[in-house]
Amino acid sequence: MKGRPNIHDDQELVLKAQEVFWQRGYHATSLSDLSTATGAGAGSLYNTFKGGKKELFRKALQQRSADLLTFKQKLEQSENQVAPIKQFFLDIADADPITHQKGCIVVNTLTEMTCVDEDLKQEAAEILTETEKLYKQAIAHAQKHGYIASKTPADTLAKYLVTFWCGLNALRRIYPDKKVLKRQIALQLQVLD
Amino acid sequence: MKGRPNIHDDQELVLKAQEVFWQRGYHATSLSDLSTATGAGAGSLYNTFKGGKKELFRKALQQRSADLLTFKQKLEQSENQVAPIKQFFLDIADADPITHQKGCIVVNTLTEMTCVDEDLKQEAAEILTETEKLYKQAIAHAQKHGYIASKTPADTLAKYLVTFWCGLNALRRIYPDKKVLKRQIALQLQVLD
DNA sequence: CTATTTTTGTAATGATCATTACAAAATAAA
DNA sequence: TTTATTTTGTAATGATCATTACAAAAATAG
Numbered sequence: 001m002k003g004r005p006n007i008h009d010d011q012e013l014v015l016k017a018q019e020v021f022w023q024r025g026y027h028a029t030s031l032s033d034l035s036t037a038t039g040a041g042a043g044s045l046y047n048t049f050k051g052g053k054k055e056l057f058r059k060a061l062q063q064r065s066a067d068l069l070t071f072k073q074k075l076e077q078s079e080n081q082v083a084p085i086k087q088f089f090l091d092i093a094d095a096d097p098i099t100h101q102k103g104c105i106v107v108n109t110l111t112e113m114t115c116v117d118e119d120l121k122q123e124a125a126e127i128l129t130e131t132e133k134l135y136k137q138a139i140a141h142a143q144k145h146g147y148i149a150s151k152t153p154a155d156t157l158a159k160y161l162v163t164f165w166c167g168l169n170a171l172r173r174i175y176p177d178k179k180v181l182k183r184q185i186a187l188q189l190q191v192l193d
Numbered sequence: 194m195k196g197r198p199n200i201h202d203d204q205e206l207v208l209k210a211q212e213v214f215w216q217r218g219y220h221a222t223s224l225s226d227l228s229t230a231t232g233a234g235a236g237s238l239y240n241t242f243k244g245g246k247k248e249l250f251r252k253a254l255q256q257r258s259a260d261l262l263t264f265k266q267k268l269e270q271s272e273n274q275v276a277p278i279k280q281f282f283l284d285i286a287d288a289d290p291i292t293h294q295k296g297c298i299v300v301n302t303l304t305e306m307t308c309v310d311e312d313l314k315q316e317a318a319e320i321l322t323e324t325e326k327l328y329k330q331a332i333a334h335a336q337k338h339g340y341i342a343s344k345t346p347a348d349t350l351a352k353y354l355v356t357f358w359c360g361l362n363a364l365r366r367i368y369p370d371k372k373v374l375k376r377q378i379a380l381q382l383q384v385l386d
Numbered sequence: 387c388t389a390t391t392t393t394t395g396t397a398a399t400g401a402t403c404a405t406t407a408c409a410a411a412a413t414a415a416a
Numbered sequence: 417t418t419t420a421t422t423t424t425g426t427a428a429t430g431a432t433c434a435t436t437a438c439a440a441a442a443a444t445a446g
Contacts, residue, residue: 003392004442023308027220031434041395046435048393053434101307107363111304114294114366115216125367152380159364159377167360170300171352173307174318184352187345187384196422197412224404234425239405241423246404387446394441403432411424416417 008040010048018060022105023098025112026057026120058123064106065127072134080147081138085161086189092168093181100176103169110166131165132158139192148192157191164188201233203241211253215298218305219250219313251316257299258320265327273340274331278354279382285361286374293369296362303359325355332385341385350384357381 016038049055075081109124136158142148209231242248302317329351335341
């Protein structure tokens with residue numbers, strides 16, 4: 001293959017860009033910010049991501065869809081498939097302050113892009129419905145095997161968890177406090193007993 | 194008083210600006226958008242709001258703090274102070290599609306401004322903690338008078354409601370569907386029985 | 387070594403942004 | 417009326433934005 005070799009790994013560019021987008025959102029992030037964060041100049045960024053800023057953002061967002069797949073595989077190896085989900089939520093309380101402030105890039109995007117960019121809003125919404133589907137399967141599995149007593153439909157409980165996830169990412173911004181968060185998370189997870 | 198008279202009422206300017214900020218957020222709203230929405234030129238807007246776009250946004254946000262006070266007065270006239278809160282949540286399901294997409298300007302601002310503008314983030318956070326305080330008093334009152342059986346501390350339940358509010362404003366964007374929302378809201382309000 | 391191809395950094399480019407300058411308009415006071 | 421004062425709409429202003437143009441750099445292929 002001819003041509004000057006890549007300095008920057010494409011995937012690493014996406015991850016470094018994701019960090020900035022995650023913290024500042026789409027509109028408050030400039031190409032200069034992305035250049036600084038990635039270490040790549042505008043030339044490189046536009047050569048790699050022909051769609052420019054928006055394509056880079058899309059890739060950063062869709063990365064979470066890939067991450068979800070990894071979590072799905074972990075679930076499927078569990079006896080009680082709801083246990084890793086509960087643990088995921090409980091672990092949120094232990095996160096560092098910056099992580100609390102960042103929240104969730106998918107929820108952030110849903111909020112930022114609604115009434116602004118229908119495509120990106122829809123992409124964020126779809127990642128959340130994917131998450132919901134994963135929750136639903138895990139809950140149904142756990143109910144079938146007696147890990148959950150509640151007769152509430154798995155569908156409803158899954159939507160409950162997605163709602164909680166979105167709410168928790170607001171709460172942790174207001175109260176980035178381990179004790180408070182642990183207590184609130186425990187309360188919310190009671191419906192899965 | 195000397196001088197050319199006002200065409201635009203200050204409060205109406207704020208409310209018209211609020212509508213645009215509520216839908217599009219701070220960064221995606223241009224002064225041209227605000228000029229169109231309010232019917233006032235840049236000259237008028239800067240003459241009225243010396244702080245420019247940011248002051249106008251602040252006023253639009255703080256309007257919700259005033260609205261909260263109105264709700265507080267309604268609460269204090271109720272026998273069961275938690276009843277109007279439950280009703281408020283249940284009524285969300287009946288809102289029109291655009292209202293679902295808009296969500297809550299306070300939660301939107303908390304999300305948009307975290308890691309971007311500490312002042313505005315804090316203002317949004319404070320409106321939510323004010324809301325929490327209002328919930329807490331109402332819940333404590335209801336518990337004392339036997340309207341709520343749950344022994345869970347009012348403080349914890351109030352934070353639960355704020356978390357739910359933030360989550361619900363994501364859920365309604367994904368499912369702007371009366372049946373779905375009614376079901377999920379009813380489930381979440383069960384902790385207040 | 388030469389030609390070709392791709393990446394890279396930098397420096398335009400043109401659009402859009404928030405803000406300001408300013409003169410005309412419209413009132414009250416004198 | 418005349419003068420003073422405030423509002424209004426429009427047209428600069430200068431900054432910043434995303435994007436593109438382009439030439440140097442760095443590799444491979446012939």
